[in-house]
Amino acid sequence: MTHHVVAIKVYLGVFAALMLLMAATIGAAYFDLGLINNVVALTIAIAKTSLIMLYFMHLRYSSRLTQIFALVGFLFLVILVAFTLSDYLTRGDFSTIAPTLGNPYDPLGE
Amino acid sequence: MSDSHASALAHHFTDMDQQIEANTLGMWIFLVTEVMFFSGMFLLYIIYRGAYYQEFAEASHHLDIYLSTTNTIVLLCSSLTMALAVRSVQLGQRKAAVTFLFLTLLLGLTFLGIKGLEYYHKYEDHLIPGSGFMYEGEANPQYAQLFFVLYFVMTGFHGLHMIIGAGVVIYFIIRVWQRAFPPENYVPVEMLGLYWHFVDIVWVFLFPLLYLIGGLHS
Numbered sequence: 001m002t003h004h005v006v007a008i009k010v011y012l013g014v015f016a017a018l019m020l021l022m023a024a025t026i027g028a029a030y031f032d033l034g035l036i037n038n039v040v041a042l043t044i045a046i047a048k049t050s051l052i053m054l055y056f057m058h059l060r061y062s063s064r065l066t067q068i069f070a071l072v073g074f075l076f077l078v079i080l081v082a083f084t085l086s087d088y089l090t091r092g093d094f095s096t097i098a099p100t101l102g103n104p105y106d107p108l109g110e
Numbered sequence: 111m112s113d114s115h116a117s118a119l120a121h122h123f124t125d126m127d128q129q130i131e132a133n134t135l136g137m138w139i140f141l142v143t144e145v146m147f148f149s150g151m152f153l154l155y156i157i158y159r160g161a162y163y164q165e166f167a168e169a170s171h172h173l174d175i176y177l178s179t180t181n182t183i184v185l186l187c188s189s190l191t192m193a194l195a196v197r198s199v200q201l202g203q204r205k206a207a208v209t210f211l212f213l214t215l216l217l218g219l220t221f222l223g224i225k226g227l228e229y230y231h232k233y234e235d236h237l238i239p240g241s242g243f244m245y246e247g248e249a250n251p252q253y254a255q256l257f258f259v260l261y262f263v264m265t266g267f268h269g270l271h272m273i274i275g276a277g278v279v280i281y282f283i284i285r286v287w288q289r290a291f292p293p294e295n296y297v298p299v300e301m302l303g304l305y306w307h308f309v310d311i312v313w314v315f316l317f318p319l320l321y322l323i324g325g326l327h328s
Contacts, residue, residue, distance in 0.1 A: 005200045006193075015190045022182055026175075029322040037325060041318035048314045056193045056307045058300070066134050073142035077149045084153055088160070 004061035014055045021048050118295030130297050137301045141308050144271075148312055151267070155260050155319060165253035169245075170324035172237060173261070174228055178321045181224050182313065188217035189310045196303040202293040204286060211283045214306065218276045225269055229262075238262070261320055268316060271309045278302055 025044040028037065054060040059070055123129035159166050195210035236244035239259045245251040282302050285291065291299055 005197060011190060011193050018186050025318055026179060029326040032325055032327045041322055045315050045318055049311050052307050052311055056189055057304050063131060066138055069135060069138045069142060073145040077145060080149050081153055081156060088157060
């Protein structure tokens with residue numbers, strides 16, 4: 001079970017898919033889609049991560065316990081981001097909430 | 111459990127399957143802590159990115175898209191060679207394993223070299239945060255500086271992981287050459303692979319977030 005040798009064809013296929021996804025993420029940046037750009041870029045990044053984790057990191061052939069541990073890391077990441085943003089995004093205009101920074105060449109306003 | 115496993119099997123494990131499972135799980139727990147380590151920086155980035163949306167987009171145009179795309183390709187190639195190195199060890203192909211590990215090392219060092227070149231360009235352009243920071247653009251220089259702080263901290267920590275990874279790869283090249291990892295004891299090399307792929311994944315997110323956010327249009 002843990003000693004699973006993956007065929008070279010699979011590795012090369014995953015590598016080709018990663019290259020295509022990289023080309024796609026760069027290609028998408030040439031289109032001005034507003035906020036959608038971020039969604040596209042992150043979706044492609046998550047797809048690439050899934051491929052790397054499943055095949056290069058052999059998660060697909062790992063035990064269920066290992067798979068759960070690997071996913072829990074990202075679950076914590078989602079909790080961290082979602083709870084923090086649920087605070088920031090519900091306090092009104094985002095740009096006025098972050099600390100206001102002064103003139104870098106005159107930090108004390110003198 | 112056969113006798114050939116005896117040398118690889120630590121005395122506190124019942125058999126190789128149990129040892130492999132424990133090693134793999136332990137490594138993944140370490141990687142989860144690494145995910146959390148980078149999460150803090152990504153969260154910081156997301157919040158400031160939301161707050162200073164236009165400023166960050168403009169500042170990101172000062173980064174080099176060609177060098178970073180090259181680096182992305184280099185790093186993905188290194189992940190492939192690392193996966194093939196692990197496979198070679200599993201199959202007992204020692205020379206192939208050493209070759210693939212060596213290729214991985216070369217690609218890793220290429221990445222670091224290109225990264226260094228990028229940093230040098232930022233130094234020349236006075237874009238390193240601090241008293242020497244000079245920003246020419248429409249955005250408030252202070253917000254642009256914040257972008258470069260995040261850029262250097264995030265790519266810096268990623269680069270540090272690459273340097274550590276390259277060091278460990280050198281150690282493994284020597285150990286594999288010395289026949290320290292027969293097929294039944296391939297797991298240490300697999301653990302190195304997990305680490306290397308993790309560092310690759312961090313870059314998979316850094317690349318669009320830092321280099322592509324401003325868009326390549328216009």
